[in-house]
Amino acid sequence: EAQVTQNPRYLITVTGKKLTVTCSQNMNHEYMSWYRQDPGLGLRQIYYSMNVEVTDKGDVPEGYKVSRKEKRNFPLILESPSPNQTSLYFCASSLSILSYNEQFFGPGTRLTVL
Amino acid sequence: AQRVTQPEKLLSVFKGAPVELKCNYSYSGSPELFWYVQYSRQRLQLLLRHISRESIKGFTADLNKGETSFHLKKPFAQEEDSAMYYCALKNTDKLIFGTGTRLQVFP
Secondary structure, eight states: OOOEEEEOSEEEEOTTOOEEEEEEESSOOSEEEEEEEETTTEEEEEEEEEETTEEEEOSOOTTOEEOOSSSSBOOEEESSOOGGGOEEEEEEEESOSSTTOOOEEOOOEEEEEO | OOEEEOOOSEEEEETTSOEEEOOEEEOSSOOOEEEEEEOTTSOOEEEEEGGGTOOBTTBEEOOBTTTTBOOEEESSOOGGGOEEEEEEEEETTEEEEOOOEEEEEEO
16 A cells, blocks of 8 residues: 555653654655644644755754655654654655645654653 | 745534635745645545646635635535645745644534
8 A cells, every 4th residue: 555654653752862753655756755733833844855865954944854865764853852842743755846746644743742 | 935824723614505715825936736634533635736627525726826815615515524724835845834724514
């Protein structure tokens, strides 16, 4: 089944403890992206990747890192999480960013930083 | 600056009533707009895109460049339309989302 998977789905952690949220897609998509969803703010893009080894900052990249060593994986890294990073995170992928290409979203990861 | 505005956080209607979810954009150039929907406990998914001029699940959206709007409409709302709706604007190599409108359709 064509899909985007994220792990973990739920995570509670403490301030400063490094964590990684994995994202994987099996559709051979070039474009991958991370968003955070907060009440009243909608979805805001954190980082995106046009292809392997190509990553760029989105609108809210501070406090996050990403890597794209393989086409299928796009992990989100929080080196030193803080409470303001408590949010619902979505990974998405699409064939490319061309207008007719739909973005497929993962199920979301709910992160709580204490 | 490129921006998407959805002025309503919540829209409540009764089944069978017409629905219009508002979306306004700010973009210098020819905009490419989308509507995404998130049903309860489901993933965010594409509902429709203006470039296709399609009707999905009875929803339509027309791009009005004069009013810089891309409102989502449905003549007769159904209970299963209850969901969170996001308008999105393609900006070069990324999507800019609005803050979303929650649609509640009561029986």
